[in-house]
Amino acid sequence: MARPVVAIVGRPNVGKSTIFNRIARERIAIVEDTPGVTRDRIYTHSIWLNHEFSLIDTGGIEFADQPFMTQIRNQVDIAIDEADVIVFLVNAREGITDADEKIAQILYRAHKKVVLAVNKADNPEQRQDIYDFYALGFGDPVPVSGTQGTGLGDLLDAIVAEFPTEIEDDDDQSIKFSLIGRPNVGKSSLVNAMLGEDRVIVSEIEGTTRDAIDTKFTDESGQEFTMIDTAGIRKRGRVYEATEKYAVMRAQSAIDRSDVVLFVIDGKDGLREQDKKVAGYAHEAGCGIIIVVNKWDLVKKDTKTMAEFTEKLRGELQYLEYAPIVFVSALTKQRLIQLPEMIKTVSENQQRRVQSSVLNDVLLKAVAITPTPNVKGHRLRVYYLTQVAIKPPTFVVFVNDPDLFHFSYQRFLINQLRQTFDFAGTPIRLIARKRK
Ligand SMILES: Nc1nc2c(ncn2[C@@H]2O[C@H](COP(=O)(O)OP(=O)(O)OP(=O)(O)O)[C@@H](O)[C@H]2O)c(=O)[nH]1
Ligand SMILES: Nc1nc2c(ncn2[C@@H]2O[C@H](COP(=O)(O)OP(=O)(O)OP(=O)(O)O)[C@@H](O)[C@H]2O)c(=O)[nH]1
Incomplete structure (x- = not known):
């Protein structure tokens, strides 16, 4: 689901990541007294008074070796490109600096919604200085x-007051998907090859508010798809597109808007660290996932190659055990025809609902096969299983004591669900609740 995007901009050391963490309500970044400390997380979700939004800390995207003002300029450009509302952060203790004025000029020309926040107003006098x-x-x-x-609270009120009022298009029945992967794995080539298929009708290319370009198309069966644009697919020619943090942030934002993610890897090079990071995010976000091994034409093959590649991949991406793997070539178009059908199946699985009566039959059988564990003299008891959500399928299991419900038994139950119902391609969530 598309949420408004909020980005925080400001000079180094004004407190962007501190505010980011406060709003995210998690201490996820490292706050240090050194300007430009390396931080991991720059993209998160938050919610205020029923308004869900995504939050970006532009300070986390660093441009090594660039002059101070160029760095700031790039960060502000990212905010302008990505965000619906920009939080312009300044420092109460230092007053307005030259850099603040430069940022103001750029923001002014961008005609974006801006909320000005004065940080480090720690006491009443400083609050006067604002x-x-x-x-x-x-x-x-x-x-x-x-x-x-x-x-x-006041800052968040001011932010949500600027959110766009237009409501999401509820009539849109299309399946939203995106292609995620490292540079050069062949995402653009795959997109072009998929859209170039005779059987595919590209119906519209629309620019949305955020300057992103989504493409709608219809397959043979009449199913509509929306391909969500990701960095690296359609370049806007900006310097910062090459930075890894930016690419990861764009991928996260595309994942948030997607039902299904095609996780593209290079069949010749195999898996790299950066691949895993983004795949992990898609998994956490609850998206359907299909692993697309591209450039298969370049791989020297015998009868065992595919099985060996699969086994290695499964070993490296254990948490994605549910994701189907398909070996394709954007160049020769091998198996590309299968992709829309696979996306559709995964999307259906992600929306599958199972009746409680059926679920409890599965639960009874499961307990008969593998009795619940005994932890230090206390036996886990499972009473009832029910599905509480789709996208991804989410189940609540009522137990005597959630602390006894260990990972291995959760895994076992999830596997039982997967063996009984078709949940291929979708993560499953299982929540243990104490029965009252
Ligand atoms: N006194 C005071 N210090 C603050 C406040 N907010 C942040 N700081 C301090 O300011 C310093 C910089 O904070 P950061 O959040 O890392 O600043 P940043 O803007 O993300 O910095 P860059 O990573 O350089 O972009 C840290 O030492 C914080 O503890 C505040 O409200 N009051
Ligand atoms: N042999 C072969 N080459 C491919 C295939 N797919 C892509 N390529 C080549 O791989 C290179 C990278 O492809 P792109 O489609 O630009 O990759 P990308 O993932 O979009 O890359 P970024 O735009 O950098 O993120 C190009 O030279 C393509 O021609 C394939 O299936 N087989």
């Missing part, structure tokens, strides 16, 4: 303190 910041021309400055956690 009036100077009216001079930046973005209306009422909101005083906040990242370290104390004050003012965040």
